[in-house]
Amino acid sequence: MEDFYVTIPYGVAVLGGGVAGYLKRGSKASLAAGAGFGGALILAGALSAWAFARGHSGNLFATVLQTVCAVALTVVMGIRYIKTRKVMPAGIIATISALVLIFYVYKISNGGNKVYVPVSAA
DSSP: OOTHHHHHHHHHHHHHHHHHHHHHHOOHHHHHHHHHHHHHHHHHHHHHHHHHHTTBSOOHHHHHHHHHHHHHHHHHHHHHHHHHOOIIIIIHHHHHHHHHHHHHHHHHHTTTTOBOOOOOOO
């Protein structure tokens, strides 16, 4: 499975969570973090989809960007969950981010950035 199938919905969820935090609590920090991380993840997913459409199985910049975002969200939201014990949003985002991070590491360890060369029917 290609990483953009995971990255784009993950980015939309993070962005949506930031918007929801702003609308519910008026938190500008939630909005900024959600927009920043969500936008970066959506960008990484789009770059990965673009590379895939051109015959590559991944884009190095996209792979690094999405992995860094997943690590940061896992750590930051994990620490916030440990401190507050609030499942929403910290526990949920930390858990989703950890699962997505596992997927990214699996994808990278199985050669996720190799170039795909289609075999022409001659």
